[in-house]
Amino acid sequence: MKIAFIINDHDTEKPSYTTPGLGYAAYKREHEVFFIGVGELAYTSGGHMSARCKSISGKSYDAQETYFQAVQKEEFQRINSKDLDVLFLRNNPADEINDREWAQNAAFVFGEIAERDGVLVLNHPSSLAGAVNKMYFQHFPEILRPKTVITRDHKEIEDFFKQQKQKMILKPLQGSGGTNVFMMDKNNVHNLSQTIDAISRDGYVIAQEYLPDATGGDTRLFLMNGEPLQSDGKYAMLQRVNAEGDIRSNVHAGGTTEGKKITDQILELAEIVRPKLVQDGMFLVGIDIVGDKLMEINVFSPGGLNMMGKMYEVDFATEVIKSIEKKVNYKKMYPDYLFNSRLATL
Structure with a gap:
């Protein structure tokens, strides 16, 4: 299959991030993989999405970092939505605040154009447009939220x-x-x-x-198709621990990570959010948990999947790509029957 990942920008995407890891997993399974910065999207006179992108083929790499570093050195090429099977929207609109306001909604708009061309777009672009800020979180049951x-x-x-x-x-x-x-x-x-x-x-x-429990940090859990993501019986989750004297557990803010075991309480929280995520076509999301409350739902570019894979010595990224492969096959079996929003979480 031909799969493209939309990122914020080639210059700011680090080889160790989750999106290059997903691209590397697809590349290892012999798919054609493309990376598109938001600013490289375009609309053609024929009514299609096109983009300048970077891709690589015909070479073997032993790690996602060396793979993506090689991708970044490639010259730009152009791709059209008519040529794609999957468009994975992995850019974070919040990173564009102040500097590139025009880039905040671009991926959703172009994603909807690609969807019209029969491309499977993940997560569902219309739902992402409605979740561009944390107000989306307030639509989930009150029992979950502080x-x-x-x-x-x-x-x-x-x-x-x-x-x-x-x-x-x-x-x-x-x-x-x-x-x-x-x-x-x-x-x-x-x-x-x-x-x-x-x-x-x-x-x-x-x-x-x-929440007093926040002093111990928070738990990040990945959900795929509304269910906790697993590989070889291990859950894609970790505990993010605050830096000393800091209330924030985000790794970018100096927090550290450690392993975390699944609990019935965490599974119950995941089950409560599942129906809306499935309905909205939210294929891959990260939920952040403190005690018995959900602090945030990241539907754009949840990170940490690569760290979790190394921590538990399993390959979560490949499980994500396998699920996408199934969706592409479903789309071929049921042409014009399955809406993108439904297919996204099948």
């Missing part, structure tokens, strides 16, 4: 702070990687107004209940 208000109004946030006994988390509605995440309590209440102002410059502010 108490939350989303507003730009200082008084609402101050009232919520009092209701939470002067301890809460503030973060932007749109963002990732632990950027602009603050824990507010009685010790720094004098900075509350200033902190709200800083976050609200880029949009809405999320004020969220503080």
